[in-house]
Amino acid sequence: MNLRVANHVRDIPRSGIRDFFEVVQTMDDVISLGIGEPDFATPWHIREAAIFALEKGRTGYTSNLGLPGLRRSISDYVHKKFGLRYEPLSEILVSVGVSEAIDLALRALLNPGDEVLYHEPCYVSYAPSITLAGGVARAIETHAEDAFSLRVDALKKAVTPRTKVLMLNFPTNPTGATMTAAQWEEIAAVCVRHDLIVLTDEIYSELTFDGGTHSTIATCPGMKERTVFLHGLSKAFAMTGWRIGYACAPAPLIEAMMKIHQYAILCAPIMGQDAAIEALERGEESVATMRREYERRRNFIVGALRDMGLECLKPKGSFYVFPKIHSSGLVSKEFSLRLLQEHKVAVVPGTAFGPSGEGHVRCSFATGLDQIKIAMERMAAFVGQNQIT
Amino acid sequence: MMRVLMDAIIDLLQQNALMPRADMARLLDMELAEVESAIAKLEAEGIVLGYQAIINREKWDTEKVTAIIEVKITPERDGGFDRIAARIAKFEEVQSCYLVSGGYDLLIIVEAANLRNAAAFVAQKLSTIGAVQATATHFRLKTYKENGAFHQLDSAPERLPVSP
Numbered sequence: 279m280n281l282r283v284a285n286h287v288r289d290i291p292r293s294g295i296r297d298f299f300e301v302v303q304t305m306d307d308v309i310s311l312g313i314g315e316p317d318f319a320t321p322w323h324i325r326e327a328a329i330f331a332l333e334k335g336r337t338g339y340t341s342n343l344g345l346p347g348l349r350r351s352i353s354d355y356v357h358k359k360f361g362l363r364y365e366p367l368s369e370i371l372v373s374v375g376v377s378e379a380i381d382l383a384l385r386a387l388l389n390p391g392d393e394v395l396y397h398e399p400c401y402v403s404y405a406p407s408i409t410l411a412g413g414v415a416r417a418i419e420t421h422a423e424d425a426f427s428l429r430v431d432a433l434k435k436a437v438t439p440r441t442k443v444l445m446l447n448f449p450t451n452p453t454g455a456t457m458t459a460a461q462w463e464e465i466a467a468v469c470v471r472h473d474l475i476v477l478t479d480e481i482y483s484e485l486t487f488d489g490g491t492h493s494t495i496a497t498c499p500g501m502k503e504r505t506v507f508l509h510g511l512s513k514a515f516a517m518t519g520w521r522i523g524y525a526c527a528p529a530p531l532i533e534a535m536m537k538i539h540q541y542a543i544l545c546a547p548i549m550g551q552d553a554a555i556e557a558l559e560r561g562e563e564s565v566a567t568m569r570r571e572y573e574r575r576r577n578f579i580v581g582a583l584r585d586m587g588l589e590c591l592k593p594k595g596s597f598y599v600f601p602k603i604h605s606s607g608l609v610s611k612e613f614s615l616r617l618l619q620e621h622k623v624a625v626v627p628g629t630a631f632g633p634s635g636e637g638h639v640r641c642s643f644a645t646g647l648d649q650i651k652i653a654m655e656r657m658a659a660f661v662g663q664n665q666i667t
Numbered sequence: 668m669m670r671v672l673m674d675a676i677i678d679l680l681q682q683n684a685l686m687p688r689a690d691m692a693r694l695l696d697m698e699l700a701e702v703e704s705a706i707a708k709l710e711a712e713g714i715v716l717g718y719q720a721i722i723n724r725e726k727w728d729t730e731k732v733t734a735i736i737e738v739k740i741t742p743e744r745d746g747g748f749d750r751i752a753a754r755i756a757k758f759e760e761v762q763s764c765y766l767v768s769g770g771y772d773l774l775i776i777v778e779a780a781n782l783r784n785a786a787a788f789v790a791q792k793l794s795t796i797g798a799v800q801a802t803a804t805h806f807r808l809k810t811y812k813e814n815g816a817f818h819q820l821d822s823a824p825e826r827l828p829v830s831p
């Protein structure tokens with residue numbers, strides 16, 4: 279039988295992360311710095327609230343857009359944290375993670391052939407999601423020299439008459455890059471001039487370090503009406519498995535996204551939604567505790583990487599560092615594979631996040647300090663053996 | 668030194684007082700010498716009073732008993748509760764002694780080699796102090812959590828070894 283998979287699906291390359299995952303899975307005693315989720319379990323008060331909701335028998339469907347109470351909590355939270363006001367009844371959609379919200383937004387917006395710009399290295403799902411939604415994915419490279427921020431001249435150069443959407447993710451997975459309010463003003467002006475719609479994935483926004491405040495493009499003049507603000511509970515609240523994210527956008531766009539969501543998904547799971555209310559209403563302390571822990575580990579891992587002679591920016595957000603590995607004379611993939619096979623430390627080759635990730639690897643510090651310490655010792659030994667002089 | 672750094676050092680000491688000072692320095696982006704002198708200062712000023720191990724009594728010295736004792740006392744005209752509390756606290760058996768609000772005045776935690784010794788302490792030492800009006804003794808049966816440490820450890824949640 280010829281299983282005739284659709285061309286546009288067949289043509290999507292396998293994920294580099296998946297390839298790597300399969301190698302790691304066959305090995306024992308590996309310390310993994312390749313994990314893109316918190317090592318903390320969801321804070322107990324959130325789990326406990328979810329158990330309570332389950333005990334009360336809250337096990338059914340919810341309205342398509344999500345529990346009204348959760349949408350109110352999201353509205354308040356986004357107002358308090360980001361200074362943005364969204365109407366709970368018409369401008370907020372609760373999704374199965376930010377992942378689904380990205381897919382919904384792209385599918386709701388793109389006509390075949392519309393171009394979508396995104397900065398790279400970036401989260402692995404962006405380019406495939408754009409392609410699957412019928413769009414044309416166009417990467418804008420970011421560089422270590424600019425601390426991987428998005429340069430306005432690079433954006434201007436990339437815009438064409440076919441460009442409809444710009445996707446953003448700051449703090450960035452995998453580089454930990456952040457943007458300042460001043461940088462956003464410039465980017466926003468280009469978006470307004472070229473009438474671009476912006477999808478901004480804010481999933482790491484709470485994990486901003488050094489007492490810095492996160493700033494979002496959505497608050498720039500002329501932006502809210504052209505922005506889909508995407509956020510979720512996976513990272514900041516350590517709730518990856520609950521699968522709750524949300525989109526905030528002008529009502530007509532939410533309405534369009536809802537059409538897809540209601541037929542494809544129906545609604546996000548109620549258990550996760552009940553837990554999310556507790557998290558957003560009373561989770562601030564827990565987030566602060568985890569952020570403090572990540573910040574300390576970041577200091578530790580950046581110090582250790584620099585000590586072994588690797589160039590490494592100190593990320594202002596996320597839980598990733600993206601050191602340069604040029605001094606080893608190896609390309610990202612070879613570096614990662616040999617580090618894994620010879621020293622049992624898993625890092626993710628930079629190229630998994632797009633070709634411009636070459637020459638880098640991603641190390642996650644969402645792992646306990648004990649493990650990070652051992653991983654750094656092993657990695658130092660490996661780097662010491664592979665020095666081009 | 669900045670208050671936030673002192674707070675951070677105290678936080679790390681409370682999490683694990685044995686953490687190598689070089690690791691602390693690295694975590695807080697400080698010089699080793701700075702961390703060492705900060706800790707020396709905390710100790711010298713009596714802010715850090717000591718470091719202790721948390722022992723699981725179900726695994727070691729299982730005969731030892733812990734009693735949590737509520738003590739009602741008559742405050743003295745010139746010393747209030749302090750003098751009498753200090754007197755009680757000086758007994759070697761008393762591990763902790765707190766003045767508390769509510770239906771009684773002092774809450775004391777007593778460790779003794781066995782049940783008989785604990786009973787003897789209450790009957791012969793504590794109750795015989797003039798200002799002590801009444802005591803109520805609760806013996807610890809099982810410990811679930813102590814100074815932030817759980818006696819039964821949850822295994823770490825499983826995660827995929829590599830994820831995007």
Ligand SMILES: Cc1ncc(COP(=O)(O)O)c(C=O)c1O
Nearest residue numbers: 375376377401451510512523831
């Ligand atoms: C940038 C980015 N966006 C979205 C996601 C997916 O998040 P969610 O769990 O909300 O689907 C991730 C997860 O790694 C991410 O790094």
